[in-house]
Amino acid sequence: MKVAIVGAGAIGGFIGTRLALAGQCQPSAYARGATLAALRDHGWRMQMGEQLLQAPCHASDDAAALGVQDVVIIAVKGQALASVAQQIGPMLGPHTVILPAMNGVPWWFGAGNAAMGTAPLESVDAGGVIAAALPASQVLGCVVHASTSTPEPGLVSHKMGNGLIIGEPAGGVSPRAEQLGQLLRGAGFDVTVTANIRQDIWYKLWGNMTLNPVSAITGATADRILDDQLVAEFCRAAMREAQQIGALIGCPIAETPEQRHLVTRKLGAFKSSMLQDAEAGRTLELDALVAAVREIGQRVGVATPFIDAVLGLTRLFGRVHGLYPQA
Numbered sequence: 001m002k003v004a005i006v007g008a009g010a011i012g013g014f015i016g017t018r019l020a021l022a023g024q025c026q027p028s029a030y031a032r033g034a035t036l037a038a039l040r041d042h043g044w045r046m047q048m049g050e051q052l053l054q055a056p057c058h059a060s061d062d063a064a065a066l067g068v069q070d071v072v073i074i075a076v077k078g079q080a081l082a083s084v085a086q087q088i089g090p091m092l093g094p095h096t097v098i099l100p101a102m103n104g105v106p107w108w109f110g111a112g113n114a115a116m117g118t119a120p121l122e123s124v125d126a127g128g129v130i131a132a133a134l135p136a137s138q139v140l141g142c143v144v145h146a147s148t149s150t151p152e153p154g155l156v157s158h159k160m161g162n163g164l165i166i167g168e169p170a171g172g173v174s175p176r177a178e179q180l181g182q183l184l185r186g187a188g189f190d191v192t193v194t195a196n197i198r199q200d201i202w203y204k205l206w207g208n209m210t211l212n213p214v215s216a217i218t219g220a221t222a223d224r225i226l227d228d229q230l231v232a233e234f235c236r237a238a239m240r241e242a243q244q245i246g247a248l249i250g251c252p253i254a255e256t257p258e259q260r261h262l263v264t265r266k267l268g269a270f271k272s273s274m275l276q277d278a279e280a281g282r283t284l285e286l287d288a289l290v291a292a293v294r295e296i297g298q299r300v301g302v303a304t305p306f307i308d309a310v311l312g313l314t315r316l317f318g319r320v321h322g323l324y325p326q327a
């Protein structure tokens with residue numbers, strides 16, 4: 001089976017290293033710059049505790065040279081997806097399965113959901129560029145439950161988590177989802193093949209849409225955010241708005257924000273991927289994680305004053321620090 005990872009950063013490198021070591025496929029990497037050079041010099045590399053895992057990697061910045069794949073796993077930040085989608089056409093054949101291993105609202109999220117309407121979400125897919133490049137019929141949705149980082153290009157550091165949830169965007173369980181689930185399970189992931197990936201995506205986002213931006217603004221790890229009662233309650237107010245939206249778009253959440261926070265608090269002092277980006281001077285993944293929730297709220301008629309505040313404050317922080325495009 002031909003598998004390629006597009007974006008060999010913290011999550012792409014995590015999945016690539018595991019797949020390569022398991023040996024059922026030899027995943028190649030579509031990468032660039034310092035990451036490409038490191039992959040060519042050292043192969044896939046991941047630090048897990050004391051152990052350095054390493055495996056050979058064929059890496060290239062030329063999609064045509066990598067050629068048509070059976071599976072393409074995309075693990076870039078949301079803001080990079082439109083340009084990446086337009087670069088990787090030569091890797092996509094009519095039967096290629098595309099798995100975006102990413103946080104946030106994916107570009108295909110509204111497809112087939114009457115309440116959201118059919119127009120592409122401007123916050124994640126302005127002008128429908130991504131939808132045009134990545135055919136919805138070839139996509140499997142994905143949720144990543146892990147925390148990883150890249151202390152240097154091409155080297156992943158695994159902090160916690162090993163879970164992947166995958167599923168058909170239109171719902172139900174399919175042979176191709178089961179087959180990909182098997183491949184990933186064989187590489188050591190805890191894989192769930194779900195019949196309702198939209199709901200799993202919304203549930204994961206429920207945490208990310210507040211913890212990630214608040215951590216970026218404050219510089220705080222998750223434990224400190226949740227231990228500050230004023231900040232935690234601000235996050236929960238935004239989560240209640242997202243819960244209302246979810247109920248209207250087929251993604252109800254049965255838990256309370258308080259219950260969710262108790263679970264997250266047990267994970268201790270971790271840095272969200274957005275905090276890592278802020279510290280490294282990289283653009284913030286704000287559109288897919290927050291602006292998209294606000295846009296969906298507007299479409300279904302839910303007022304979102306707290307989500308608006310999260311977005312406004314983080315966007316301004318991003319603009320002042322050169323981490324988000326200027327207005």
Ligand SMILES: NC(=O)C1=CN([C@@H]2O[C@H](COP(=O)(O)OP(=O)(O)OC[C@H]3O[C@@H](n4cnc5c(N)ncnc54)[C@H](OP(=O)(O)O)[C@@H]3O)[C@@H](O)[C@H]2O)C=CC1
Nearest residue numbers: 007008009010011031075076080102103144146147148273
């Ligand atoms: N890190 C984490 O713990 C978690 C992250 N996620 C989600 O996973 C997704 C990926 O995040 P993460 O792995 O942390 O991000 P990273 O920034 O670590 O990795 C993204 C990679 O994509 C590469 N990339 C971007 N544009 C291109 C391009 N045009 N051509 C080739 N490579 C490109 C980047 O290369 P370059 O450095 O050259 O820009 C980088 O290596 C995000 O949606 C994130 O929210 C989900 C769960 C946990």
Ligand SMILES: CC(C)(CO)C(=O)C(=O)O
Nearest residue numbers: 145146147271272273274
């Ligand atoms: C918060 C966390 C680690 C949860 O998996 C995450 O998704 C991120 O850092 O973006």
